Amino acid sequence: MKLIRKPFVFARHAQSTFNAAHLIGGFTDSPLSEHGIEQAKNAAPILSDALNNDLNSTKWSVVVTSTLQRTQQTAFYAVPNQTITPYEQLKERNWGDLEGVPIEQQLPYEVTPPNGEPWDTFETRIINALNDILRQYPQPLIIAHSGVYRVLNNVINGTPYCPRIGNVSPISFIPSQDENGWKITPLKGNSI
Template structure:
């Protein structure tokens, strides 16, 4: 599958109650933890800085999330002035019987968890959703899940295996015009020295 070559910013949701307990979340609709709420609030100035100083815009063209509350709560606190648009297709992988189990029990991404979602289905639904967003909006902010990030890594770099993305650690994805690759850059808070 191919990803439309347009720039966007991606961030994984802030810490959920399942993240804090080191449990597999998947489709389980776990809310943000107290620490997650603080993480999302602390991300607001970073995302605002990207808008004002990099994009020279007042608002994101869209703030897209999954339909799970941990992504919507993150967007609510991190982009308080924006309308949030949830996409069912941006949900985390359905880990089936592994939902709620310790993260150490997670199987490899190419394996289908018992009563769970095959990797090929996950990748197809996520790329379809991302392409729908990218075809309509010039510079979207997408707040979703680590599984979405792994799909992006697989499509761009050929493997879902990569370091786990931190909670609410925004990353800029910009197509590289020279070699059909992508510039993937973590966004840090600018210093105001």
């Protein structure tokens, strides 16, 4: 599958209660932890500066989240006063019987968890959703999950295996002439 070559910014949601407990979250609708709420609030200046300095705008063309509350809560605190557009297709991978178990029990990505979602199905769902968003909006802010970031890494770099993206660490994706066709950098060089 290919990703439409248009610029966007991606951020993983802030720390959820499952993240704090080191549990596999997947489809489970865990809310933000208190620390996660602070992370999201602390991201607001970074995301606002990107608009003012990079886009000469006071609003993102769209702020997209999954339908899980941890992404919507992150957007609520990180980009206040903007309408949030939830996409069901951007939900994290369904880890089936592994939902809620310690993260150390997570299987390799290419292995389908018992009663869970196969990697290929997950990747197709995510790329279709991202392409739909990129067709409609000039430079969206997408707040989703670490699995979505792994899909992006797989499509761009050929592997889902990469360092876990930090909570609310916005990453800029800009089409380029680089080896992989993309310039991928932390937004404003900041990480939360």
